[in-house]
Amino acid sequence: MVVETQTARFDSIPLDCGATLSPVEIAYETYGKLNAAGSNAIxxxxxxxxxxxAAGISHEGKPGWWDSMIGPGKGFDTDRYFIICSNVLGGCxxxxxxxxxxxxxGVxxxxxxxxxxxxxxxxxQKMLVDSLGITKLLSVAGGSMGGMQALEWAVTFPEMVWSAIPIATTWRHSAQQIAFNEVGRQAIMADxxxxxxxxxxxxxxxxxxSVARMVGHITYMSDESMREKFGRRLRxxxxxxxxxxVDFEVESYLRYRGNQFVSRFDANSYLYITKALDYFDLTNGTGHLVDAFRSVETRFLVISFTSDWLYPSYQSQEIVRVLRRINGDVAYCDLQSNYGHDAFLVDVAEQTELVRGFLESTARVAAEAGQ
Amino acid sequence: MTVNSNGTSSLLMRPDFKIIAEIIQPGTKVLDLGCGEGLLLAWLAANKKVLARGVEIEASNVRKAIARGVSAYQGDIDEGLADYPDKAFDYVILSQTLQETRAPLQVLTEMLRVGRKAIISFPNFGHWTVRMAMLFSGQAPKTDLFPYDWYDSPNIHFLSINDFEDLCRKNGFPIERRYFLSGEKKVNWLPNLRGQTAVFLVG
Incomplete structure (x- = not known):
């Protein structure tokens, strides 16, 4: 399935910092077909x-970054659902x-x-979804920063999402997460x-x-996966x-990933997006997550991974506990994996099972509510 | 009870599930503590249109429950109830798990706080086979009801029907209905001796 990236353009967008950006463009891809009722969009x-x-094969022959999860018969089944994925604001x-x-x-x-x-x-993203004629998404899903977007959707536009699937993520960035991002930013700005x-x-x-990316890569793996993959093997x-x-395999790997990254990513985007991550706090600084979720009727499937130390399971469990406190509809599983934070990208068999069942039941709930 | 497409036909295999399914009124809110693979909840959601929630400690069970469309979360019963507001549910179910909890009285108290009613089923340690096994072997009883060796049993609190009734009386938990089963058959005469499984509706 060869897919085409499309672009939507809007006159302007107001931002949290007070500024307005105009015009603004958003690159996106879609997979599957939107049904007549517009009720199967994710x-x-x-x-x-x-x-x-995210899925399919690009003109350059590159598979999507979540191709293992999105496609015919996969967790996000494109035979049943219409899937949208867009590049984030501030991206490159x-x-x-x-x-x-x-x-x-002009520059x-x-x-x-x-x-x-x-x-x-x-x-x-909401401007894009509106422009596609979709009034309510069946689900918003994603891992890591994608999970933050899923949470933010549920809190900011609760009437527009039946369900959210935040994976390997947090409701606010912790000191450790900010610290790693700051090391990345300082590496760039010191160049x-x-x-x-x-x-x-x-x-x-x-x-x-490249150094910023090397640090990032370490946080995406786990002690165990690095031991398995590299050990102390020499290169x-x-x-x-x-x-x-280069003495060790792990050094060679990190240098390779760092160098490879430079050819596809813009350093300034790295600065801006890490800042957005660090500012992320669903409660806007109050710390009262219960209040943030108060008017939310969205169903949630929260997934964490046992070896993820960048977004540890306790952060997902905090979300689950608060949803329980407001008697929200939440399913949660801490999946066993050795792959660290990367697990949501590479260890997808069990994740697929969860997503498939959850989406099916969400579609049932949505259909019953629509009757 | 009919077999439906959710793979819940095996509900029929568990006689206490059958009773529980009879007790629960349609359209209610139900929390199942130790929901396993979510069979009972999936059946209740499909056939009684209940709002179904489940807690389960085993990741592989939670996975299957969620895959079945049940909103289950991975957690410990002993501490998991604390987050819920008072009377959040119409029914809180604890099937065949009371004897595995660390603090049964605390769990029961919490069940009646977050639920209007509690449904509890458990294997009866007062059953005659258990009594006989203990009497004749002089060892921790190993029977159809309690098939484990003492050292690898998940059961950490052993109770009979009389023990449970006693506890409810002492703590002022009103027993609304009681069911005693031997296999799939209901037992009315000498239940503490003849009943294998007890199901209580409390609250």
Whole structure:
């Protein structure tokens, strides 16, 4: 299934920081068919460095980042549901972001791009969903930052979502999560090539971005998965080099992933999106999650993974407990996996079972309510 | 009780489920503690249109329950009830699990706080086979009802029908209905001796 990324354009979008961005474009893909009643639409939110290409094969032959979960007969079954995935605001894969030309100046926004939030990202997604003629989504789902979008949808537009599937995520970024992001940002900004973000006609801050990605990658894996994958194996040598070239497999892997990332991701987007992640707090700083969920009637399927130490299970359990307190409709499972945070992308068999059953029951609930 | 497409035909295999399904009124809110794979809840949701919620400690069971469309969450009964507001449910079910909880009295008290009614079923430790096994072997009884060796049994509190009635009396838990079963048959005469399974509607 070869898929095409499409673009929708809107005159302007008001942002949490007070600024207005105009115009604004959003890149998106869709899979499956919207039914006549418009009742089978599911929005997928991508993780930090993901994009709109969630499923199928692109023209370049690249499979979508969640192709194992989205497709005919898969967890998000495209024979039954109409799936939408868009690139986030502030991103660099088709949606307006710091690398986009500012029409007022004729050059990229760079650091003059307004600081955005997860709610801004969701607000733009809502404009897209509205423009597709969908009045209520069957579900909003996603892992990591995608899970934050699912939660934000349920809280900000509760009347527009039957259900939400937040996976491997949190209701607010913790000190540890902010700390890792800050290391990534500092690595980029410490690279002289970053040049206060004005590098678009020059050499990009490849070394800084690559280091940021290396740190990120460590947090996505687990002690166990790294031990299994690399151990202390040496890279194409029998003995230590007694120098600072690559000795270990894990070093080689991280350098490779870092370098590969630079060719597809914009350093300024890295700064802006990590900021949106760090600002994320469903309670707007009050800490009272019960109040945030008070008027929410959305059904929830919350999933965490036992070895995820970046978004540990307790953060998902906090969400579940609060939903219980308001007698909300919540299903929750802490799936056993050794893959760490990456589990929602790579360890999908059990996740598929959960998502399939939950979506079926949500479709039943929605159909009964619609009668 | 009919077999439906949700794979809940095996509901018929559990006689206490049959009684519980009879007790529960249509359109009510039901919480099942230790819901297993969610068979009972799926059946109740499909056939009695109840609002079904389940708690289950085993991840593999929770997975199957959710896959069946039941809103189940992974958690511990002993601490899981605390979050719910008072009278959040019409019925709170505890089937064949009371004898496995660490603090049975606390669980019962909590059940009656979050539910208007509690439905409790358990294997009767006063059944004559248990008494005989103990009398003649001099060892921890191992019977059809209690098939485990003492060292790998999930049961940590053993109670008979009389014990349960006693507890309810002492704590002022009003017993509304009681059912005693031997296999699938109801037992009315000498239930504490002849009943294998007891089902109580309390509250």
């Amino acid at each position: 929005l997928i939110g991508h993780a930090f460095t993901g994009d709109a290409h 894969q088709g949606t307006t972001g710091p690398g986009t030309i500012n029409p007022a100046t 990229p926004y760079a650091m003059s791009f307004p600081v955005i939030t997860i709610r801004d990202i969701v607000r733009l 002289p090539d970053w040049a206060e973000g004005e590098y678009y006609d020059k050499k990009p801050p490849a070394r800084g971005l 194409e040598k029998e003995k230590f080099g007694f120098d600072f070239g």
